Amino acid sequence: MQHDNTKSHGLLRLLTQGFLVHAEKKTASELGDRSKYIGMSDIGKGMECMRSAVASKLGLSGIPAATAVGGLAPDDVARTLERQITLQRGHWQEHGIEKALLATGVKLLPQLEICIVHSGVPIKAHLDFTLVWGGLRPAVRILELKSNARIPESLYASYEAQLYGQVGLLKSCWSEPCFSVPETELKSVTFPQAIQSVFNVALPESSNNVxxxxxxxxxxxxxxxxxxxxxxxxxxxxxxLQTAVAIWRTAGDMRAGNLELNALDYCQGFHPLCDWCDVNADCPKFQAVNIPTDSACGLELEELAMLKKQKTALEERIAESEKRIRQTYHLVGGQDWISTGDHRFRVVTVAGRRTLDRSLVADKLISLIGDELKTQSALEQCEKEGKPHERLYISKINKPLKSAA
Ligand code: SF4
Structure with a gap:
């Protein structure tokens, strides 16, 4: 089949425009003007990197306006579309998760807003889902959804900060008129008032026993x-709250022209946030020796970055294919080798890796020795440190978008 590049670029451009218009409308209707308050995601980011948090508060986002898509170069349309899919796929998943939770009959409020002013700084939390149970043992669960290409082993510190902010505000503002329920008349009410009104469920006036x-x-x-x-x-x-105040005041100083972005603190060392950061192109953390892109070294580095990207995509395809084949093997009741062409396949159960659980060992030793300090020192004496080794980091530079001309 013939592939018409011009037409496919046109289609991608249209889709990108649609994504951006939708994002602008959704942000305006659900989050309002984000420059007028500090949100929980700002706080999460600020706890990891003040420079990045203040830059996004000042709107240095690198995301073009929907009206500008027509003038972007094809590569930048592709970059913008990739970014929008990553940012928006969480909303699609949120919709499905909400339907699934509602099907259980649980009492669920989506996008509950908590709004406070702390030390003169407006702060808002938008809770993805708030689940409530009344009765003799009242309970509330906040659920925050995070869409990840791969499930992380542990949670990023910025996510955890958001959660502590949300749950802390819910408890401390419980009986204050700080809560608003979207798409209802319920604005600036207490949490029990909001729940009474939406679900006819009575919650205690104080959060102490909830x-x-x-x-x-x-x-x-x-x-x-x-x-x-x-x-x-x-x-x-x-x-x-302190982080919120710091972001707000720093952004104010920068708007007034009293402070430069590059004078702000930034996170040290290798950090996953840097790859996604809109202001990583001129971040002082990466004071770099610039090599011309068309030099031998420049070409090799670009090729390495491309190969690593291909490797990641290949590893994902291999993992998917292996998973599918294992499932099929079990479905057909496979017990023996399956052969095809030049290869044989078989699924076998391999014994799990045996490891020592350090905290369990410490507990056992403390109960045997009866002394925590001696136990810790014995464990430290038995530790072995590997030789330092070199590691090559490759980090993407988020350059400003170019026009098609
Ligand atoms: S590139 Fe990294 S260190 Fe620099 S501002 Fe962005 S997140 Fe912070």
């Missing part, structure tokens, strides 16, 4: 993993 937890649901294309619970913690809430 079982409150927050959880993250990390969702990939085929897996969901909960992380939690996160409990209200006053010290963590205060750290979140």
């Amino acid at each position: 079982d409150i937890e927050a959880w993250v649901l990390s969702i990939s294309l085929s897996e969901v993993r909960p992380f939690g619970p996160y409990l209200p913690d006053q010290a963590m809430l205060e750290a979140c």
Whole structure:
């Protein structure tokens, strides 16, 4: 079949425009003007990197306006589309998860808003899902959805900060008129008032005896993993509020021209946030020796980056294919080798890797020795440190978008 590049570019451009218009409308209707308050995701980002958090608060996002898509170069249309899919796929998943939870009959509020002013700074939390149970043992669960290409082994610190902020605000503002329920008349009410009005469920006037937890649901294309619970913690809430104040004041200083972006603190060392950061192109962290792109070294580095990208895509395809073949093997009741062409295949059960659980060993030794310090020192003496080795990091530079001309 003939592939018409001009027509396919046109289709991608149209789709990109649609994604951007939809994102602009959704943000305006659900989150309002984000430059007018500090949100929980700003706080999460600010706890990891102040430079990045302040830049996004100032709108240095690198995301073009929908009206500008017509003038973008094809590569930049592709970059913008890739970014929008990553940003918006979470909303599609959110819709499905909401339907699934509602089907259980659970009392669920989507996008509950908590709004406070702390030290003169407007702060808002938007809770993806709030689940409530009344009665003798009232309980509330906050669920925050995170869409991940692959489920992480542990949660990023920025996600955890968001959760502590949300659950801390819910508990501390419980009986204050800080809550609003979207698409209803319920604005600036207390949490029990909101729940009474929406579900006709009576909750106590104080949060003291309510079982409150927050959880993250990390969702990939085929897996969901909960992380939690996160409990209200006053010290963590205060750290979140201080970060909000710092972002707000720093952004104000920058708007007034009293501060430069590159004077702000930034996260040290290798950090996953840097790859996605819109202001990574001129970040002082990467004070780099610039090599011309068309030099031998420049070409080799570009080729290596491309090969690593292909390797990741290939590894994902291999993992999917292996999973499918294993499932099919079991479905056909496979017990023996299956052969085809030049290869044979068989699924076998391999014994799990044996490892020592350090905290379990410590507990056992403490109960045997009866002394925690001696146990810790004995364990440290038995530790072995591997030789330092070199590691090559490759980090993407998010350059400003170019026009098609
Ligand atoms: S590139 Fe990394 S260190 Fe620099 S501002 Fe962005 S997130 Fe922070």
